[in-house]
Amino acid sequence: MEKFAKPGEFCPNEACLDYGKLQNDQQKNLVKFGKTRKGVQRFRCQTCGGTFTETTGTIFYRKRTPEHEILETLALLAEGNRISSLSRVKGFKEDTILAWVRQAAQHADALDEVLMKDFKIKRGQLDALWAYVQNKGEKKATQKRK
Ligand SMILES: [Zn+2]
Helix, strand or coil, X not given: CCCCCCCCCCECCXXXXXXXCCCCCCCCCEEEEEEXXXXXXXXXXXXXXXXXXXXXXXXXXXXXXXXXXXXXXXXXXXXXXXXXHHHHHHCXXXXXXXXXXXXXXXXXXXXXXXXXXXXXXXHHHHHHHHHHHHHHXXXXXXXXXX
16 A cells, blocks of 8 residues: 655655665665754755655645645545536635545545545545546636536
8 A cells, every 4th residue: 555655754856876775774865854944844965965845745745735724625625526516615826626526536545544534525525526626637727517
């Protein structure tokens, strides 16, 4: 089963020899490298020399929207709300919401757990949500059925 590993557990630089290797007793290319002004742990990879923070590479990286807000929007979608109405109610662009769902779909396993536990979303609703994303493909949102 795929785990939702966090940066800090592996180097997120795709060009790095040790890219994606989880840290353990043998694999120790990452070292702590101070903190950002906001207090986020920073790491340095001794293999490629790259630095990154513990939020690098997670789906919420560089998004200004709080994680909870994104998760809640995903939960509402799973419950059958339309992107267009969520966009109106929450004030996010439809494209933004669509981008979240697409990214979220890549971490579906990990997010399923959170959404089921914290937002009481049912398995079937989640399956429908991920299926919905796949159907959307890369095309822009067009409103067909609900
Ligand atoms: Zn590296």
